[in-house]
Amino acid sequence: MSNWIKVCQLDEIPPAQARTVKAGDVMIAVFRLTGDRVKAVENRCPHKHGPLAEGIISGDDILCPLHNWRIHLEDGQVAAPDKGCVKTYPTKIENGVVFLDF
Amino acid sequence: MNDKKKLVMIGNGMAGVRAIEEILKANPDMFDITIFGAERYPNYNRIMLSPVLAGDTTVEDIILNEEQWYTDNHITLHLGKRIKEIQRGYKQVIAEDGTKAKYDNLIIATGSNPFIIPIPGHDKEGVMAFRDIDDCDAMVEAAKKYKKAAVIGGGLLGLEAAKGLLNLGMEATVIHDQATLMNMQLDSIAGDMLRADLEKQGMLFKTSTLTTEVLGEKRVTGLKFKDGSNLDCDLLIMAVGIRPNMALAKDCGLFCNRGIVVNDYMQTVTDSSIYTVGECAEHRGIAYGLVAPLFEQAKVLAHMITGQGLKAYEGSVVSTKLKISGVDVFSAGDFMGTPGVDMIELMDKVGGVYKKIILEDDKIKGLVMFGDTADGPTFFQWMQDGKDVSEQRSTMLFSASGLGDSGHSGIDLAAEMADDTVVCGCNGVTKKDVVDSIVKGGLTTRKEITACTKAAGSCGGCAGLVDQLLASTLGTAFVESEHDPICACTDLNHEQVKEQIKTKKLTLVREIMSVLGWKGEGCQVCRPAINYYIGMMWPEDSQDDRSSRIANEKMHANIQKDGTFSVIPRIYGGETTPDELMKIATVAKKYNVPTVKITGGQRIDLLGVKKEDLAPMWKDLGMNCGYAYGKALRTVKTCVGSNWCRFGTQDSTSLGIHLEKELDRIWFPAKVKLAVSGCPRNCAEATIKDVGIVGVEGGWEISTGGNGGVHVVATELLCIVHTTQEVEEITKAYLQHYRETGRHNERSAPWQKRVGLESIKAIVVDDLNNRKALVARLHLYVAQQDTDPWAERVADAEKGYQQFSEYKQIVIPIEVELS
Numbered sequence A: 001m002s003n004w005i006k007v008c009q010l011d012e013i014p015p016a017q018a019r020t021v022k023a024g025d026v027m028i029a030v031f032r033l034t035g036d037r038v039k040a041v042e043n044r045c046p047h048k049h050g051p052l053a054e055g056i057i058s059g060d061d062i063l064c065p066l067h068n069w070r071i072h073l074e075d076g077q078v079a080a081p082d083k084g085c086v087k088t089y090p091t092k093i094e095n096g097v098v099f100l101d102f
Numbered sequence B: 001m002n003d004k005k006k007l008v009m010i011g012n013g014m015a016g017v018r019a020i021e022e023i024l025k026a027n028p029d030m031f032d033i034t035i036f037g038a039e040r041y042p043n044y045n046r047i048m049l050s051p052v053l054a055g056d057t058t059v060e061d062i063i064l065n066e067e068q069w070y071t072d073n074h075i076t077l078h079l080g081k082r083i084k085e086i087q088r089g090y091k092q093v094i095a096e097d098g099t100k101a102k103y104d105n106l107i108i109a110t111g112s113n114p115f116i117i118p119i120p121g122h123d124k125e126g127v128m129a130f131r132d133i134d135d136c137d138a139m140v141e142a143a144k145k146y147k148k149a150a151v152i153g154g155g156l157l158g159l160e161a162a163k164g165l166l167n168l169g170m171e172a173t174v175i176h177d178q179a180t181l182m183n184m185q186l187d188s189i190a191g192d193m194l195r196a197d198l199e200k201q202g203m204l205f206k207t208s209t210l211t212t213e214v215l216g217e218k219r220v221t222g223l224k225f226k227d228g229s230n231l232d233c234d235l236l237i238m239a240v241g242i243r244p245n246m247a248l249a250k251d252c253g254l255f256c257n258r259g260i261v262v263n264d265y266m267q268t269v270t271d272s273s274i275y276t277v278g279e280c281a282e283h284r285g286i287a288y289g290l291v292a293p294l295f296e297q298a299k300v301l302a303h304m305i306t307g308q309g310l311k312a313y314e315g316s317v318v319s320t321k322l323k324i325s326g327v328d329v330f331s332a333g334d335f336m337g338t339p340g341v342d343m344i345e346l347m348d349k350v351g352g353v354y355k356k357i358i359l360e361d362d363k364i365k366g367l368v369m370f371g372d373t374a375d376g377p378t379f380f381q382w383m384q385d386g387k388d389v390s391e392q393r394s395t396m397l398f399s400a401s402g403l404g405d406s407g408h409s410g411i412d413l414a415a416e417m418a419d420d421t422v423v424c425g426c427n428g429v430t431k432k433d434v435v436d437s438i439v440k441g442g443l444t445t446r447k448e449i450t451a452c453t454k455a456a457g458s459c460g461g462c463a464g465l466v467d468q469l470l471a472s473t474l475g476t477a478f479v480e481s482e483h484d485p486i487c488a489c490t491d492l493n494h495e496q497v498k499e500q501i502k503t504k505k506l507t508l509v510r511e512i513m514s515v516l517g518w519k520g521e522g523c524q525v526c527r528p529a530i531n532y533y534i535g536m537m538w539p540e541d542s543q544d545d546r547s548s549r550i551a552n553e554k555m556h557a558n559i560q561k562d563g564t565f566s567v568i569p570r571i572y573g574g575e576t577t578p579d580e581l582m583k584i585a586t587v588a589k590k591y592n593v594p595t596v597k598i599t600g601g602q603r604i605d606l607l608g609v610k611k612e613d614l615a616p617m618w619k620d621l622g623m624n625c626g627y628a629y630g631k632a633l634r635t636v637k638t639c640v641g642s643n644w645c646r647f648g649t650q651d652s653t654s655l656g657i658h659l660e661k662e663l664d665r666i667w668f669p670a671k672v673k674l675a676v677s678g679c680p681r682n683c684a685e686a687t688i689k690d691v692g693i694v695g696v697e698g699g700w701e702i703s704t705g706g707n708g709g710v711h712v713v714a715t716e717l718l719c720i721v722h723t724t725q726e727v728e729e730i731t732k733a734y735l736q737h738y739r740e741t742g743r744h745n746e747r748s749a750p751w752q753k754r755v756g757l758e759s760i761k762a763i764v765v766d767d768l769n770n771r772k773a774l775v776a777r778l779h780l781y782v783a784q785q786d787t788d789p790w791a792e793r794v795a796d797a798e799k800g801y802q803q804f805s806e807y808k809q810i811v812i813p814i815e816v817e818l819s
Helices: B016-024 B047-051 B069-072 B133-145 B154-165 B188-200 B249-253 B290-306 B377-387 B404-409 B431-439 B448-453 B463-474 B494-503 B509-515 B526-537 B551-555 B576-590 B611-621 B652-663 B724-741 B746-754 B757-766 B768-784 B788-797
Strands: A002-008 A018-022 A026-033 A035-043 A056-058 A061-063 A070-072 A091-094 A098-102 B004-009 B031-037 B075-079 B083-089 B092-095 B099-101 B105-108 B112-114 B127-129 B148-152 B171-175 B204-206 B211-215 B222-225 B229-230 B234-237 B240-242 B260-262 B274-276 B279-281 B318-323 B327-333 B342-348 B353-360 B365-371 B422-424 B565-567 B595-598 B604-609 B633-638 B670-677 B692-695 B699-704 B716-723 B808-812
Touching: A002 A018, A002 B808, A026 A098, A061 B365, B004 B016, B004 B099, B004 B327, B016 B031, B016 B105, B031 B290, B047 B154, B069 B075, B105 B290, B133 B154, B133 B234, B133 B463, B148 B611, B154 B171, B154 B188, B154 B234, B154 B318, B188 B327, B188 B353, B188 B365, B229 B431, B234 B551, B260 B274, B260 B509, B274 B290, B290 B463, B290 B724, B327 B377, B365 B377, B377 B463, B422 B431, B422 B463, B431 B448, B431 B463, B448 B463, B448 B768, B494 B509, B494 B526, B509 B526, B565 B611, B576 B604, B576 B611, B604 B611, B611 B788, B652 B670, B652 B692, B652 B724, B670 B724, B692 B724, B699 B724, B716 B724, B716 B757, B724 B746, B724 B757, B724 B768, B746 B757, B757 B768
Parallel strands: A018 B808, B004 B031, B004 B105, B031 B075, B105 B274, B127 B234, B148 B171, B148 B234, B171 B204, B260 B279, B633 B670, B670 B692
Antiparallel strands: A002 A098, A018 A026, A026 A035, A056 A061, A061 A070, A091 A098, B083 B092, B092 B099, B112 B240, B211 B222, B222 B229, B318 B327, B327 B365, B342 B353, B353 B365, B565 B604, B595 B604, B692 B699, B699 B716
């Protein structure tokens, strides 16, 4: 069952950048990609737990700021040669408001 | 019904299987593949047979493709089945045991056969070649029973065979028909050095000797030579060369010359459905015997057979880089030279190093290197590029480049290293990882290796070593070219991108990527580079693109391993006051800073600061941002100078403080560190900085391009001046010249090496007008950087982070269940 929770206005995330969202004990990175698409993953790189929200967005990937691991935001999979994955959260935008599904 | 095309390959060796790998890479579903191999082993690395014979490695270790690989890729593998006939009319091949296979496309990859000299007695027992695993096994067996071995052929293979036999406890004599060992690769001096080295290891030689007969009843007992003398032996290895194996091709009417003749797409000229690759193929008159060209051929073949488009093979220029019994040898081009030819030589008989370069009009025509081959690949590249080496010729034999770890030590570290030695300390990549990626992954450039293994992907300190591993693994030179593209997102290099930004007056990162045809949306390499170039070239008309800043430069704080940040305020020239120290201490206490550290750059680092605390902390500090995280001026290190020091000749502290204030807030291609020492004792360690200034009686020495990091580089003297005004002006001109011509992420040391100290001197010291123009451009830029980034963010924070929202997290008041 979906559990859509309002996060923020889309405008509160600068284009091609991210915001960190704290929900309970979990830190989530919410990215605003080209074409005003929004993706959300746990803000914790599977490698050395780098804060993904501070990384550079490259297309639909995020590059971890600590050691440049490349993580695909769609499915949370880490790009080779590294291995791993991060938890992803479904997102939607309605009337300029960003929602996350928990 | 299966509609895949049928692909049959005869031969299961390195070149052929590489072609299959390339085909699978290009189109995994196009063919049903069947491979026939005459040997009973899956594809193995033939180059590594000598270490197997020498007992340094095992057969299992040199297998490149396990049988599982064939299964995984749905390849039908027939081992130990020799094809006896190709029936081109029926489009099928028949093996000796009657197995038949139909094909739509056929690849002949039958390699070559060892050449046995047809002298009387060559078919006696105990006479053999050294070509495959079975030969290897036979030699090991023979060594158990017999004691005296002879090897005919003083080329690479012969010497390796003899070395292996020595290791197996046999006496080994090499018989060579020429005076010089390895005369195809070495001149007489290098050949003699090699001989002396091998003699020390116990090898015996008979050079300039022709063998006329193999003696013995059933088994070989000795050799008879042309000069009438004899040699006793009970094992004879013939290692006089290879001949392309083209019997099958000839029998079915394919045109053969020295090998099976192919066009530039590796198709046989007779039948376009049949391809050939490897040692059996003759391309434009040459049948190659080295791995690298064969791998290139394999790529072209795969391109053509899968209909990917036109990629032609145009032949290869080859160099030889070898290691024979622990001795490194490199040669390329016309290394013999003719009498009176222009050449430079370096000879160290005791140290066992010899280098010779043949030049024509200051361009390299050929080279031989013995003992120290570290620069071989670089010289080879220069030779191919037709580079004018008039500036390098006086020093190049000492070191071409100072490139990488090995450039310093002058020995080829790469080949010496054990497999488990860590090559890339940043990412924990071992030599074996790198070599595997080259051999099994088929990689041929450092960029590919970095993408695949991460080696040389972080600090880059091991880049030279990775290049050497490439060269020593493939046996041919591969050197990153100066003109490589910035990254995989574009085909353009730094200079081309800068040129476009300038001529088209492009001021937005996104605009540049779309105008210049970027693939994708850029990455952490190209976007920060473009952002820097725009800001440097159009200071008045551009805006910093924060989405193209790496975390540190975006946050104006240094991200640490746990995701917290460190805060380092400017302490100009490293000189502080009790009030300032108390302020720092108060702030550290208030925000529970877990670690306070004095840095190497004479300032104070507050570590472990939470992102939310950054702005409030900066506000409380009320000090300027120290840029300790960015490609900017870090510190100006100073000694106490003449104000206090009894040896001090100049007031270094005041000058250092002044320079740091003048150069604050400037982005550079890479980080920049300065130091000012008050006297030649140089307590501020100015000679390993980007700009080092040392006070002398009546003036200052300015030296530049130093680095104390991965590779220690001492500065080179730029000039000596009398006044601090001149120091300031020349330092500014130098740094602006670096800003304008440096590549993003290129420190001043490699930049200075690249553009040359003399040209820098001419521009920033000798040409007064140009110097002033450089300084004026720097001042124009500085005028735009009028606010401290911390102050700017503190002001924004008080308005609720309107502009810099990345500092403030959004809190959703719910409990989330962790899955």
